Amino acid sequence: MSTTTEETTEPLTAADRCDRCGAQAYVRVVLPVGELLFCGHHARAHADAYQSVAEHIQDETDRLHAEHGSGARNAG
Secondary structure, three states, X not given: OOOXXXXXXXXXXXXXXXXXXXXXXXXXXXXXXXXXXXXHHHHHHHHHHHOOOOOEEEEOOHHHHHHHOHHHHHOO
């Protein structure tokens, strides 16, 4: 996933939850009319739908491995 602008966005925290399943969010998608938060799994699942319309994509999925170990690559 790539960032579509150079916009700076606050880091995601444990309080930020995936809009699809409620797991911890690691991706913020800023749209012209709001934003969506996704866990790593749902960010990958819906990437085709939001990449062309997003104004900014903040992807912090690299934190999954650092925070949860090597098994996290396929997790939320």
